Amino acid sequence: MPDHAVEFRHVVKRFGQTKVVQDLNLSVPQGRLVTMIGPSGCGKTTTLKMVNRLIDPSEGDILVDGASVRQQNPVELRRNIGYVIQHIGLFPHMTIEENITLVPRLKGEKKRNLLGKTEELLDLVGLDPSIYRHRFPRELSGGQQQRIGVARALAADPNLVLMDEPFSALDPISREQLQDELVKLQLAVKKTILFVTHDMDEALKIADQIVLMKNGVMVQNDSPDQLLRHPKDEFVREFVGEKRFSSVGRTLNVQDVLTSAVTIAANRGLAEAIVVMRRRKVNGLIITGSAGEYLGVLGVNEIYENYGDELSHVSDVMSKNAPTATLNTDLPTVLMLLEQEGRGYIPILDERERLVGVVTRASVISAMAPPLINEVKADEPVMANVSGKLE
Ligand SMILES: Nc1ncnc2c1ncn2[C@@H]1O[C@H](COP(=O)(O)OP(=O)(O)OP(=O)(O)O)[C@@H](O)[C@H]1O
Ligand SMILES: [Mg+2]
Structure with a gap:
């Protein structure tokens, strides 16, 4: 397997006349958790969606495990890449188990394997299988539904998981819990995760590598420690500084x-x-x-x-x-x-x-x-x- 799970090569995305992603060159090493962070509208979601071909680049190429996504069938590609978004969109008429095993079932996995898989994945995201497997999504809290979203994204055992502000709709406590769990999970299952957020606290907490974006341009790409020690310019300084400390006053119960x-x-x-x-x-x-x-x-x-x-x-x-x-x-x-x-x-x-x-x-x-x-x-x-x- 190549060293990098994802490689962006001179990727440009235009909507009409506007370049929303400008000449992006970025490598995501295998097994690492890379966060992409930046102000609203800077092109984070667009960048993520180009990886699983929900959007196609205007120029350049993206390699997933060394193979150009352009050459791959989008549906097939998406089945092999986990994807978690803000409002996870579980299927309301399916049980939790059916939701989690949907993609593996589509891929023709055996019933026997699926049984154990649900159990394993629910355990992994911190939910008791005996309580939750036969429930319906509406019987779960928002935070629990997001956990199911994470479990579902892992169900087909993808090498790569894309996460677009998966925790941002949650209250601060569930959010911190899920961040903790994601870090543990990442260490345990060694997936490559590309994680979009606009919360620097979140990025610092979970990331191996932080990519800072502004107006479609990658401003800095560094380890959290280096980003804190050596912010490249005023924009980065402000982003790691003031923005981060603004959450100090949050009320804890x-x-x-x-x-x-x-x-x-x-x-x-x-x-x-x-x-x-x-x-x-x-x-x-x-x-x-x-x-x-x-x-x-x-x-x-x-x-x-x-x-x-x-x-x-x-x-x-x-x-x-x-x-x-x-x-x-x-x-x-x-x-x-x-x-x-x-x-x-x-x-x-x-x-x-x-x-x-x-x-x-x-x-x-x-x-x-x-x-x-x-x-x-x-x-x-x-x-x-x-x-x-x-x-
Ligand atoms: N389908 C589209 N057609 C035209 N413009 C679009 C389209 N999708 C996104 N854009 C524009 O591209 C820019 C980048 O959008 P994108 O959703 O990638 O931002 P983002 O960084 O994810 O922002 P946020 O933090 O608010 O989610 C924005 O200016 C947006 O208005
Ligand atoms: Mg977005």
Whole structure:
């Protein structure tokens, strides 16, 4: 298989006199998640649709796994490329199972395989197959329907998945959850994903590579860390800067406080770590692996000492020996650890060493005075499901 799942070669798209995509040259490496981001109308959707031939280029060529899309039958091509859009458009009269297995059925896959496939895919997107497989789309929430959309896009086991603002119609909490799941899923199934968004926070959270577009022109194509460190011009600076921080004030509810620990994936860079810490207003991050397993912690010291090394990942500089506890550790012990440990938080792991949350001084206080929990500020990484067990 060629190194690149998608290659745009001098691609131009004109609608009438207007060039909406101008001489696009872009390679999407196999197995990576590339986000395309830019203001409304800059040509993101058009670019995506040229890959599966919902739109044909005016000039240039696009290769998918090394073969020109021009030479391929559009219907066949689309069956081999996953596609997820904002309002997913499940078929209302089909069950979830029928929706998910539609393309494999069209491709003539055996009934036996399909049975296991539904189960596997629902598991993958975090929905219990025994509950959801026989339901109809209207019996699912918006976020659950988007998950089905992701499952459906993966059903024919495509090498490539195109996603056009798949989460943008969702509330902030479902959105963050789905972003987390997509990152995990990407690590697990190694698909190549071309993901369109106009939310820089989303791009920074999930992307291996970010392509910034403006008026149909690719302005910068870099890793998130490089984009943050070296924005090419004022436009990029503004886009990664002010736009990104505008979402800081979003309101979090108790549920959000209950479940969100401030974590970062092992392969992220240090500039990214700083942005996450600033955004979440915490002085430490917890590094987790692809299965949610705890790996270590990262504080200001580790970042400060290693920041000059642009190639280092958070997992290279994290501390692996910080104290941790489990849900069964008694509170005095956790408090003692908290006192001894200068970082201000103790990661809590389950019996399989996966991170379930953190205990901070603030979370302990709110557990001792439960009615005040609504007063806990969103910037405190409180895990109430942990603190709730501390009485
Ligand atoms: N079928 C069409 N005919 C004429 N112009 C079109 C057509 N489709 C898109 N355009 C124009 O092409 C430009 C790019 O559109 P596109 O949908 O690719 O933008 P986008 O980056 O996806 O924007 P958004 O963030 O709003 O989804 C826009 O100016 C749009 O008006
Ligand atoms: Mg669009």
